[in-house]
Amino acid sequence: MGIIVEDRETVGAPDGGWGWIVLLGSFVVTGFSYAFPKAISVYFKELMKDFGCGYSDTAWISSIILAMLYGSGPISSIMVNKFGCRPVMLVGGLLASGGMIIASVTTNIIQLYLTAGVITGLGLALNFQPSLIMLGSYFDKRRPLANGLAAAGSPVFLSVLSPLGQLLLNHYGWRGGFLITGGLLLNCCACGAIMRPLKCKERKAIACSQELKDMLPPEAGQENNVCENNNDKKPSKKKLLDFSVLADLGLIIYIIAKFIVVLGLFVPTILLVNYAKDQGVPDHDAAFLLSIIGFIDIFARPTCGIVAGLKWIRPKMPYFFSLALLFNGLTDVCSATSTDYKGLVIFCVFFGLSYGMVGALQFEVLMGIVGKSGFSSALGLVLLIEAVAVLIGPPSAGYLVDKYKNYELIFYMAGGELITAGIFLALASFFFIRRKKHKDTQQKHLGDVNLFGILIGQPSSQSSTARSPDVTLRKRQNSAFSSITV
Numbered sequence: 001m002g003i004i005v006e007d008r009e010t011v012g013a014p015d016g017g018w019g020w021i022v023l024l025g026s027f028v029v030t031g032f033s034y035a036f037p038k039a040i041s042v043y044f045k046e047l048m049k050d051f052g053c054g055y056s057d058t059a060w061i062s063s064i065i066l067a068m069l070y071g072s073g074p075i076s077s078i079m080v081n082k083f084g085c086r087p088v089m090l091v092g093g094l095l096a097s098g099g100m101i102i103a104s105v106t107t108n109i110i111q112l113y114l115t116a117g118v119i120t121g122l123g124l125a126l127n128f129q130p131s132l133i134m135l136g137s138y139f140d141k142r143r144p145l146a147n148g149l150a151a152a153g154s155p156v157f158l159s160v161l162s163p164l165g166q167l168l169l170n171h172y173g174w175r176g177g178f179l180i181t182g183g184l185l186l187n188c189c190a191c192g193a194i195m196r197p198l199k200c201k202e203r204k205a206i207a208c209s210q211e212l213k214d215m216l217p218p219e220a221g222q223e224n225n226v227c228e229n230n231n232d233k234k235p236s237k238k239k240l241l242d243f244s245v246l247a248d249l250g251l252i253i254y255i256i257a258k259f260i261v262v263l264g265l266f267v268p269t270i271l272l273v274n275y276a277k278d279q280g281v282p283d284h285d286a287a288f289l290l291s292i293i294g295f296i297d298i299f300a301r302p303t304c305g306i307v308a309g310l311k312w313i314r315p316k317m318p319y320f321f322s323l324a325l326l327f328n329g330l331t332d333v334c335s336a337t338s339t340d341y342k343g344l345v346i347f348c349v350f351f352g353l354s355y356g357m358v359g360a361l362q363f364e365v366l367m368g369i370v371g372k373s374g375f376s377s378a379l380g381l382v383l384l385i386e387a388v389a390v391l392i393g394p395p396s397a398g399y400l401v402d403k404y405k406n407y408e409l410i411f412y413m414a415g416g417e418l419i420t421a422g423i424f425l426a427l428a429s430f431f432f433i434r435r436k437k438h439k440d441t442q443q444k445h446l447g448d449v450n451l452f453g454i455l456i457g458q459p460s461s462q463s464s465t466a467r468s469p470d471v472t473l474r475k476r477q478n479s480a481f482s483s484i485t486v
Helices: 019-051 055-071 073-083 087-102 109-138 143-151 154-185 187-193 210-215 217-234 242-246 249-265 267-277 281-310 315-335 341-370 375-404 408-456 466-486
Strands: 003-008 199-209
Touching: 003 466, 019 055, 019 109, 019 154, 019 281, 055 109, 055 143, 055 267, 055 341, 055 375, 073 087, 073 109, 087 154, 087 187, 109 143, 109 187, 109 375, 143 154, 143 242, 143 281, 143 341, 154 281, 187 375, 187 408, 217 466, 242 249, 242 375, 249 315, 249 341, 249 375, 249 408, 249 466, 267 281, 267 341, 267 375, 267 408, 315 341, 315 408, 341 375, 408 466
Parallel strands: none
Antiparallel strands: 003 199
16 A cells, blocks of 8 residues: 655746736835835924934934834744734734824834834834745746836835825824824735735655565665655744855855945935935925936836846846946935036936836845745845944934035945945956856766766766765665566
């Protein structure tokens, strides 16, 4: 009587179907997660007046939200692996909304850090990472396009939330604006509800039948018994957070580059509105600058996703990402002396284009490095490292403005960091990743030669000590083959 072995595995990525609904949910979640920390900057002037604080103090609000978005990555990974994406996103939507509602009744800047910063940031983190995981599960061949479309949520929401925040500020004050924004964040719960997990299919196989064991020689029969005993064992549990992904050199290079990137990537957008207002630009026109960035970004991200999916671009994704980082850094540096509104508009156009390229490529590069199986743990660890950088970048830029009253410094600082990251990623990918792939190809070729030698009965070119296990294996194979043919 044979032993029936049952196995359950997730079906392959459908690359469509319900995946388009999942893409829509990811679009909304990405929009809130990335646009909200920047759009909240329209309230900073009023907060400075009410709480008597400076630029660096208010910049901490956006930094804490982004730090929670990144730093809660491992917590989100553990919860997703334990409970699944949908329940985690529902809880995250409630936290994000509740944080802003409580923030509307705060009386000092510290309470604002805890509510709008920590609680809302944690809620956004519990939505953002699961949405990316679900998107990677539903798309494979069309994954670059899907990532580009989902990433377009950030500029779309930035274009809407920034002028909407200014409108709410003019009519209801910052407290009323926070309260209404808290209601809008409840849409994250609706996005979590549509994240339907892929169905699993069962595989049944008949293995280790008694007749087969009677036909095999003792050695092979013993090995079959080992297989039978192993089938009786319980399946190994999935790790809640897999640190083994850090053994990949490509991931280490990516983490270092992203740490440098995050130091300066968000600085211009967080301080841009206040900079424009200090130059005498009217409040509505200053808030509209973020809308310009968002509008250009809307078209940049999907277009970049389509280009990244081309068969001659996709294998060279790290270099394409490096080009985007260099473009963004040079935009900051070249626009450091812009003071009039026309110059700021030109800066926003080029910044939106380069920022869209970075946003569309960053997670596609990570998926290409670790694959779908390790993406959840790798994303959590990457976001944790980036959380440290995001706590340093915007507050340090605000400190420079408070001390020197010169906005040029922050553009040079941010641009220099992006340029450094782009050069580092390109050189590291060329000298280390390429060399590693070449070495792996040589080892694979040597292994194929040795295997061919074993199959034809010729000895390997290796030493006798290294050859002895192969000789034993061939003897067992010859013995098994002769007993079956007889």
